[in-house]
Amino acid sequence: MKKFSLLLILLFLFMLQSCTTRKQMLYLQDLDTYANSTLNYASTKVQPNDILKIDVSDLNPIVAAPFNNSTATFTSQTSVEMMKLTGYLVTPQGNITMPILNEIKVSNLTPANVESKIKERLINEGYLVNPTVQVRVVNNKFTILGEVNSPGVLSFTEESISLLDAIGMAKDLTYSAIRTDVKIIREFEGKRLVYHVDLTTASWMSNPDFRIRQNDVIVVTPNKLKANSGGVIKDPLQVLGLAISLTAVILLLTK
Structure with missing residues (x-):
């Protein structure tokens, strides 16, 4: 009987260690504290391997046409893919090559800066009088790995x-995810930056660095139980079921 009691105590301690507390699970627990806080947005900058869709227009469409890669109009689901194929790929050196204007340095400039730079060249070099230039990155994507329900590479159309939003696109974190230390890995101006975010608080929400940008990688770490099990245990509730079943078997055998 003493052995049975000791076994029950050990099972209870194991379950206690493996359980996740409410404080570790809930998102944005102090959200009301940061209500009405100021929002800060930072424009993203063009990086190598970005694909830019550049549209040049003028009151006279004929004179603007040579500066556009394609004048075709695409519709339906394939339009984004077609824009990628006809867009301008930023080289590892941070350049694009446009018709007539040739090579243009665009890396570390915001899309608005690129628009101004192209417009300035068109005017100063005498090609167009009052052009309109629109620049947009069309291959925005991020990678999310680890304890999410749908990991992978996901695309977005916003800047x-x-x-x-990114976690929602990955269908939320799993029960085994550590919510107090979600990592964001970013390449910026030739450097690799790593940010740590505690999702149980709302203090990070006004920081523009924590908005997901082109080519970001999000890593969600599993808790100790999941990590130590090598992924065999998907959910701590499995441990509870196993413990109950094991206890029932022991009770039957000891009667």
């Missing part, structure tokens, strides 16, 4: 999205 940047919130971390919560």
